[in-house]
Amino acid sequence: MKVLVVGGGGREHALVWKLARDSRKPRLFCAPGNAGTSELATNLNLGAEDVPAIVEWARANRPDLTVVGPEAPLCAGLVDALEKEGLRVFGPSRAAAQLEGSKVFAKEVMVAAGVPAAKSSVFTEAAQALDFVRSLGAPIVIKAEGLAAGKGVTVCATVEEAERAIRESLVKKAFGEAGARILVEEFLEGEEASILALTDGVHVVMLASAQDHKRIFDGDQGPNTGGMGAYSPAPVVTEAVLPVIEREVFGRTLTELRKRGITYKGVLYAGIMMTSAGPKVLEFNCRFGDPETQVILPRLAGDLIPALEACIDGTLRPELVSYKPEACVCVVMAAGGYPGAYRKGDEIRGLPAAGGVPEAVVFHAGTQLQEGRVVSAGGRVLGVTALGKGLKEAVAQAYAAVAKINFEGAMFRRDIAAKAFRKNG
Numbered sequence: 001m002k003v004l005v006v007g008g009g010g011r012e013h014a015l016v017w018k019l020a021r022d023s024r025k026p027r028l029f030c031a032p033g034n035a036g037t038s039e040l041a042t043n044l045n046l047g048a049e050d051v052p053a054i055v056e057w058a059r060a061n062r063p064d065l066t067v068v069g070p071e072a073p074l075c076a077g078l079v080d081a082l083e084k085e086g087l088r089v090f091g092p093s094r095a096a097a098q099l100e101g102s103k104v105f106a107k108e109v110m111v112a113a114g115v116p117a118a119k120s121s122v123f124t125e126a127a128q129a130l131d132f133v134r135s136l137g138a139p140i141v142i143k144a145e146g147l148a149a150g151k152g153v154t155v156c157a158t159v160e161e162a163e164r165a166i167r168e169s170l171v172k173k174a175f176g177e178a179g180a181r182i183l184v185e186e187f188l189e190g191e192e193a194s195i196l197a198l199t200d201g202v203h204v205v206m207l208a209s210a211q212d213h214k215r216i217f218d219g220d221q222g223p224n225t226g227g228m229g230a231y232s233p234a235p236v237v238t239e240a241v242l243p244v245i246e247r248e249v250f251g252r253t254l255t256e257l258r259k260r261g262i263t264y265k266g267v268l269y270a271g272i273m274m275t276s277a278g279p280k281v282l283e284f285n286c287r288f289g290d291p292e293t294q295v296i297l298p299r300l301a302g303d304l305i306p307a308l309e310a311c312i313d314g315t316l317r318p319e320l321v322s323y324k325p326e327a328c329v330c331v332v333m334a335a336g337g338y339p340g341a342y343r344k345g346d347e348i349r350g351l352p353a354a355g356g357v358p359e360a361v362v363f364h365a366g367t368q369l370q371e372g373r374v375v376s377a378g379g380r381v382l383g384v385t386a387l388g389k390g391l392k393e394a395v396a397q398a399y400a401a402v403a404k405i406n407f408e409g410a411m412f413r414r415d416i417a418a419k420a421f422r423k424n425g
């Protein structure tokens with residue numbers, strides 16, 4: 001069996017790592033992959049967003065299954081294009097991926113479906129948006145409609161900050177077309193969690209809960225990043241709330257999409273705020289989260305391929321997904337300067353020693369092989385991950401592995417999963 005994974009970050013290394021353990025022993029390809037995936041798969045020199053080049057490779061090489069990691073190729077219609085070639089693909093169609101690609105579309109679907117979410121209004125004119133913000137006051141959230149590489153959302157503590165965010169998007173066009181429409185959204189208070197679900201468009205199997213750490217510095221300080229670490233399970237997501245999320249978030253959203261003629265197949269990721277009034281959706285993503293995937297997949301017992309294929313075939317059942325009892329923690333090691341301009345090309349030392357820490361696995365994100373050495377090649381460089389009997393043990397093992405690794409300017413948070421312990425007392 002041939003499997004193609006599209007993407008080249010930590011999420012894709014985790015997917016390749018899990019797929020490599022499948023009992024069908026697939027031959028793996030990764031486009032473009034990184035130094036980590038090259039140990040388990042054949043890296044293809046194809047950009048993840050280069051839809052025509054990926055389709056051409058797939059037409060010639062006929063993978064039995066393609067798994068698309070990042071949102072950009074999903075929103076650009078990679079799944080539709082591969083399906084036209086008669087290929088089997090795990091991931092939503094372009095129409096379904098609009099749940100992430102357009103926050104306006106996502107909000108329309110949520111309102112129509114009665115999904116609990118933050119209230120918001122859409123604007124294309126700065127003057128009207130400014131009037132609205134002044135009438136509501138702060139805190140308030142300004143969101144560019146489209147894909148903005150994680151930079152399109154500004155949580156504003158003051159009206160002045162909101163005014164700046166509105167001008168950035170609507171007047172200065174900082175996000176181009178992606179920011180030509182904005183949402184002005186009610187600020188929600190609470191703790192966030194990521195709930196990912198597999199779906200064939202009708203059936204839903206929720207994956208283990210996880211929590212991401214978006215800010216660069218300890219204590220959730222500093223600018224937002226792609227994610228500095230994650231842990232699973234997230235105690236804030238209680239057993240009692242899971243059926244509510246399944247029914248009111250996933251169930252209602254998929255039903256509304258089907259009414260619109262859209263069958264969502266793949267993984268649907270709901271960023272959820274656990275508010276005092278219950279769970280509310282902050283955003284949908286149309287793909288596996290990064291770094292949530294790095295803590296969810298190592299916990300998965302058994303094979304992943306049957307569950308992915310069931311999403312394609314419309315035969316998804318809960319029995320296809322089961323978990324090991326262990327908890328999992330991922331600490332992201334980033335390049336100096338990230339999330340601003342960052343260093344590249346620094347040699348990464350200590351990877352074999354880190355991999356030797358019991359229950360640890362180092363997922364590569366921005367890495368490259370250069371004359372036999374692994375060097376940094378992206379903002380987030382590694383996702384150092386470990387399982388443990390509980391979160392405390394997983395944290396200890398992950399940081400034991402981090403301690404074995406060094407590269408010039410390496411940055412990482414020292415408080416990954418600390419929130420979970422506050423919850424547990």
Ligand code: AMP
Nearest residue numbers: 118141153155185186187188271282283
């Ligand atoms: P999003 O891409 O919509 O998830 O937004 C990025 C981050 O902004 C989220 O992870 C939250 O921390 C924050 N955020 C988004 N929407 C809201 C909201 N309505 N209230 C409070 N925080 C929000």
